[in-house]
Amino acid sequence: MFNLYKILFFITLIFGSLIAISSYSWLSMWMGLEINLLSIIPLLSNSKNLYPSEAALKYFITQTLASSILLFSIILALNLKEYFSENMIFLNMILNSALLTKIGAAPFHAWFPEVLEGLNWMNSLLMLTWQKLAPMVLIFYNCKLSSFFLSIILLSTIISGILGLNQMSLRKIMAYSSINHISWMLASMMNSQYIWLIYFIIYSVISLNIILILNLNQIFYLNQLFNSLNSMKMMKLIFMFNFFSLGGLPPFLGFFPKWLVINNLVQHNFFLLSFFLIIFTLITLFFYLRITFSTFVINSNEVLIFTPIKMNYLIMFFNFLSLSGLLICTLIFNYI
Template sequence: MNNKFFPSNFLFILIMILGTMFSLSSSHWLTMWMGLELNLMGFLPLMNIKGKMLEAEASMKYFIIQSMSSSVLIFTSTMIYSYNMSWYSMLNNNMMSSLILLSLILKLGGAPMHFWLPSITSHMPWSILFILLTWQKLAPLFMLSLMNSNMMVIMMISIMSTLMGSVMALNQTNLQLIITYSSISHLGWMMTMILFNSSLTLFYFINYIIISIPLMHLISSELGNHLFMLTQKTNMNNMIIISLILSLAGLPPLLGFMSKLIILISLIKMKLFLFTVMMLLGTLISLYFYLNISLMLMIKSYTMFKIPKNIKTYKSLISLNMLSSFIIYPMITMFIN
């Protein structure tokens, strides 16, 4: 962050966190909407940290998209209130619940309304990209878990997000776009269980954050923004970043695999076999470009076993990622049984 304006940045971060907490602690559609708007007002100035023209353009696009989805959300909430005379009522009107669902999917950047996300993220600093792909999804996902209808629509959006995020990332050379499309794919996995068991969605979301924190920090500090930079010589321990990338891909026995396994077991128990196969197909496609990144890092074998200086901060997170089979698996059995 720009140290010259650090006090104001700290204020904006607090406003952003307060807005999300406002939405999470509410059971009232109007106050949830207010929390989302407060969060937006805190996040927009953070997108312009370096003051570049491309960042200003990205923040304007983000503002327009979020305002559009918020407008649909508050309009639909008002319509529901006019029918039921209550802000707390469950969504028993299919058309109204579909409109709220679409506005939340637009906020999240899920397929088929993901078109705005890559054009914004390609011009962002890595720290702001991390906030956008993790923290900014928390409140809309919570609101999505309150829906009590449109199960088939959410399942279709989950499949489309997983497949679209995987396919679109195949020909990308910008690492920020690859991470963005993979987050769309992971969003599909999070949404699979949002109506059945929201605690599993939270479990997947936390695991995604645990993997993303060290991965994005290492990429931003050592590797740069483009795939060809992966073959340049650095002082970074490549085996660590390869393990994080493969964990994001969902290879056993890493943490990302455990996240997917717990959802797959639940889907199979509910006898949603075709849905499970489609989700696995999306993961297999994404595995191709994750393995491509890992292979490019493995080419630098002469730097593979150097001990880096900046990895000490993330030792606990990386250890959890490596040892997840022994740590997380007992937790999985507790959840499923």
């Protein structure tokens, strides 16, 4: 039975994010983020999670630290404006560091895979998608092209590529994948709001597809994945296509936002940045391929006695949306 308190906290979670996004002052934005934080803690301390209290406590401590730094920078900016008029870059750095800690961008990322490891798939989906929305919009309001932002983008793409290589837990792989996509979103933010929005929506749809399949089969580690999906060929194929899409391979929907970002960066003469993003995304694509590799090999183990799991209509709908999305997007943008 779905508890009523979860519905209440889920509504206030959404409400807090919307307050933060639609505010006119930094203080009310901070209040919206705090409502969001206080709403997600009861949802994280759920008995179905692997380490409920540990994950909730880690998340609470890091978010509180980020919130206090954010409030500190807002108060400094409001009260000491005449002193910081020449040095507003320093204040922007403090403010953006707090917001980047909230979304888990490198080098402020250490808490993110650890928290995700202690959660179930539905809470992980919430962390990977909705919890990124409000801080990212606030970063967009305050995003100025600087060496600080460029270094954050490069660090996020390099660290996520390297640290994701030796992971066996699918939740940690999704966390490092998310950090890699954060670098692409920050790169898209520097020039265009619409490209960031398209990227975020498409990333959310692909993550939803993958997590719905993993949640249906209760798969958390690679060895479980290899054993479970061998008996369901259709789901295995869809799952493989979704990981290709997440990596940004051309026939799939995930290629579309990356294509837009690269095009935008090249138009604004960010050749080196786009080169680094592409190269280190190839590393993340390598560990996506490692996940789907069992599908390609001829020799694979199959369980003779298994309980068949029916394909969910919701999963089929979202996968159809994702796999036919590139064609739809191309047709729409041709006729706009």
